[in-house]
Amino acid sequence: MDQLRRGTTIAAILKVVETEPMYAYRIIQILEGRSRGLIPFPEGLIYPTLHRLEQDGFLESQWRTEEGRRRKYYAITADGRRRLTEEEAALRSFTTGVLRLLGDGVDA
């Protein structure tokens, strides 16, 4: 379950920054909006995950100052896009498998 949770968090973060660079607080807001409480994304988990993704080369960052506040913007890298594709495929496959197990309208 930890692996699934980690994969979900990584895919969700990469998906949010797929189209434009974003700072952590905004990423968290979007994640909360998208998940509508169905999947909890504890903030304390998001920040270290962002740093991990940056260290692993899936994200790159840039500091910007807006209205006197320094914000760290994260952008997806080419490796990040590849990782996102992999994580999405894995999650879709897993979800399909679970729905099949539950007999929930997915053909065998």
Add this chain to the structure above:
Amino acid sequence: MTGHRAAGSAPSATAMALDLAARVDCYLAELARGLDLTREDNFQVLDEIRASLLDAAEAHMARGKRADASVELAVTEIGSARQLAAGFTHVYDGRDTREALLVAGLPVVCALALRWLAFEAGGSSINWSPLLRPGPFLAAAGLLLVLPAVPFGRVKLAMAAWTALWGISVAFVVLG
């Protein structure tokens, strides 16, 4: 931070901002105590969290919450400073270990290369005598000596590993 307020009067925007900043600084101080990172990483983590807490507190205030309640909510949402610090330390530990291994491994590789190139029986692998001329030799040795002090975060750890492995490497070359 509230002593400058007149009793019974509504807090000014400046006073509220100061209160908010003070509570955020308090959280950041606790976070900083738990972080075991390089100075630069520390600074960047604290800056990022400060911006997020202020953003979150301002969002709550915009939804009608009082300043003190807003900042408390922001702190609650981000979670325990100790746990957050542990999360960051866990992430950066891996990188520091990789750096330390790189620094420590470098002299071993150099020593093995030196042994193969210069100390081959009869010195026949290459014409190695130019390697021992004082100028180039000292330049190469000096470069290797200062390397660990330049780009690596955990200098103390790297230096300890580097010194130990240099000692082993030299012993290996001289005695081997």
